[in-house]
Amino acid sequence: xxxxxxxxxxxxxxxxxxxxxxxxxxxxxxxxxxxxxxxxxxxxxxxxxxxxxxxxxxxxxxxxxxxxxxxxxxxxxxxxxxxxxxxxxxxxxxxxxxxxxxxxxxxxxxxxxxxxxxxxxxxxxxxxxxxxxxxxxxxxxxxxxxxxxxxxxxxxxxxxxxxxxxxxxxxxxxxxxxxxxxxxxxxxxxxxxxxxxxxxxxxxxxxxxxxxxxxxxxxxxxxxxxxxxxxxxxxxxxxxxxxxxxxxxxxxxxxxxxxxxxxxxxxxxxxxxxxxxxxxxxxxxxxxxxxxxxxxxxxxxxxxxxxxxxxxxxxxxxxxxxxxxxxxxxxxxxxxxxxxxxxx
Numbered sequence: 001x002x003x004x005x006x007x008x009x010x011x012x013x014x015x016x017x018x019x020x021x022x023x024x025x026x027x028x029x030x031x032x033x034x035x036x037x038x039x040x041x042x043x044x045x046x047x048x049x050x051x052x053x054x055x056x057x058x059x060x061x062x063x064x065x066x067x068x069x070x071x072x073x074x075x076x077x078x079x080x081x082x083x084x085x086x087x088x089x090x091x092x093x094x095x096x097x098x099x100x101x102x103x104x105x106x107x108x109x110x111x112x113x114x115x116x117x118x119x120x121x122x123x124x125x126x127x128x129x130x131x132x133x134x135x136x137x138x139x140x141x142x143x144x145x146x147x148x149x150x151x152x153x154x155x156x157x158x159x160x161x162x163x164x165x166x167x168x169x170x171x172x173x174x175x176x177x178x179x180x181x182x183x184x185x186x187x188x189x190x191x192x193x194x195x196x197x198x199x200x201x202x203x204x205x206x207x208x209x210x211x212x213x214x215x216x217x218x219x220x221x222x223x224x225x226x227x228x229x230x231x232x233x234x235x236x237x238x239x240x241x242x243x244x245x246x247x248x249x250x251x252x253x254x255x256x257x258x259x260x261x262x263x264x265x266x267x268x269x270x271x272x273x274x275x276x277x278x279x280x281x282x283x284x285x286x287x288x289x290x291x292x293x294x295x296x297x298x299x300x301x302x303x304x305x306x307x308x309x310x311x312x313x314x315x316x317x318x319x320x321x322x323x324x325x326x327x328x329x330x331x332x333x334x335x336x337x338x339x340x341x342x343x344x
Contacts, residue, residue, distance in 0.1 A: 047080040048244060053092040053104035056085055057182065059273045060201045060281075060288055061128045061229040062105040063266065066273055067255035077251055087181050088155035093119070093232075102237055103248060107159035108227050108296075112305050115328050116314040120235035122330040124249050126296040127229035127256075131288035132160050132219040133204035134167075136196030137189060140216060147173040149195035152188065155179045157313060159229075160198040162304055163222050165311045170222070186212040200228075202276045202284035209280055218287050225289070227300040238330065250337050253293065260292055293334060295342040298325055 052065070052074075059066040068074055074081045082101075086092040089106030093114045096104055105127055115121045140146060146167070153161040156179060168175050178194060185197035186207040196213065198204075208215055219226060231252055238245050259266045270281045302321050308314045316324050331342045 047078060049080040049082060050074055050103065050244075050248060051082045051084060051101040053084040053086055053095060053101040053106070055089060055092070055106055055200075055229075056087050057203070057274055058105070058200060058229070059270055060284055061131050063259040063270075063290070064127065064231075064252050064256035064294075065105045066269060067259055067266075068251060070269055070273065071255075073251050073255055074248070077247060079248075088158055090114075090155050090157050093121070096121075096232075096234060103231065103233050105229055105231050108230050108301055109159040109162045109304055109308065110155075110157045111230065111232050112301070112308060112328070113157045113314055116305075116308075116316045116324070121232055121328060122235045122238045123230045123232050123296060123301075123328055124238075124245070124330060125231040125252060125256075125334055126227060126291070126294040127231060128294075129225050129228055129289040129291075129297065129300070130218065130220045130223075131201050131228050132163060132198055133201065133287060134164075134196060134198045134216045134218075135185075135189065135204045135207050135213045136216045137192070137213050140195060143167070143171050143216070144173065146171075146175055146196070146216075148176070150176040150178055150193075152178050152180050152185050152194045152197035154182055154199060157308075159226070159304070160200070160219075162307055162311075162313075163219050163226075164198060165313075166307050167222050169307070169310065186210060189213050201287050202270075202274060202280050205280050205284040205287075206276050209277075220287075223300070223303070225297060225300060226304065227297045230296060235330075238333075242333075246333055246337070249333050253334065253337055256290075256294055257292055260290060293338045293340055293342075295331060295334065296329055298329055298342075301325055301329060 054062055054065045069083060084101050089110040092104040092106050093110050095101050097119050111121055111123065151164055153164060155161065161177060164175055164177060182199040182203045185199060188194045189197060189212050204215060207213060233245060267278060267281055271278050302325050305321055306318060309316060309318055335341055
């Protein structure tokens with residue numbers, strides 16, 4: 001069969017072929033663009049992971065950590081975050097030593113102890129001063145009444161345990177130390193298994209509100225303006241990944257500043273995260289001191305270290321304390337970020 005393709009038909013066929021080629025090119029171009037766009041997107045699996053440790057129900061002592069966690073500030077900056085919770089600072093520092101966490105907020109006492117034992121740590125920022133209280137049974141009215149009594153602390157080497165040691169030395173009394181989780185302390189006090197406990201806010205105020213005992217003193221009565229919680233990392237992390245440390249500290253400082261400038265919303269956040277009633281939170285806040293910028297009180301850190309030396313908890317010589325504190329407390333990044341110099 002002979003097919004006669006007219007000129008008109010040939011033109012139509014040519015047009016169809018031309019359109020087909022054009023469409024094919026357009027589709028290929030679109031696929032190539034999509035592939036190029038997809039390839040240019042960041043690989044979420046390559047995000048920097050930050051492993052941050054904090055202490056159970058310690059939001060009043062480490063408010064910046066609470067704000068960072070609740071408002072996902074680290075994630076907003078492009079980090080992937082692993083949060084690790086600990087019952088005491090000593091446990092957090094142990095995990096830092098084994099590489100399980102990169103940063104932590106906890107009391108300064110366990111940091112001093114571990115630094116003295118050869119774990120090179122770097123305190124980057126303060127968090128709070130003071131903020132702990134001693135709650136005792138109603139039969140204890142004065143400090144001398146504590147002689148021979150059993151007082152619970154969050155752990156050996158904690159700032160609370162250090163305060164009890166200082167209280168013994170100042171008043172020439174002997175106190176039996178026992179350790180337990182802060183959440184268990186009010187129950188053991190009610191049952192008479194302990195005579196009192198010292199813990200961070202808001203646990204003491206909460207226990208008093210439940211008639212578990214009465215507040216005998218606050219930590220400021222023993223160590224006025226004492227440094228309590230701080231932000232810490234390993235010295236190797238500071239030296240080898242300063243860009244990440246700088247960014248995390250910058251976010252931490254922004255969170256701390258937000259807490260101070262938004263007190264009403266901050267109280268609501270504290271109620272949510274601690275489970276304590278608003279009146280308890282407001283009362284507990286009166287026992288804690290905050291500042292901005294949150295520079296550490298280096299003299300207080302030295303004083304705490306001196307107490308640990310006298311108690312036999314660390315072997316650092318008192319004559320070496322100045323060098324010891326300078327090797328531990330590294331405020332340089334905060335000075336750069338805030339544009340301020342730490343107080344002498």
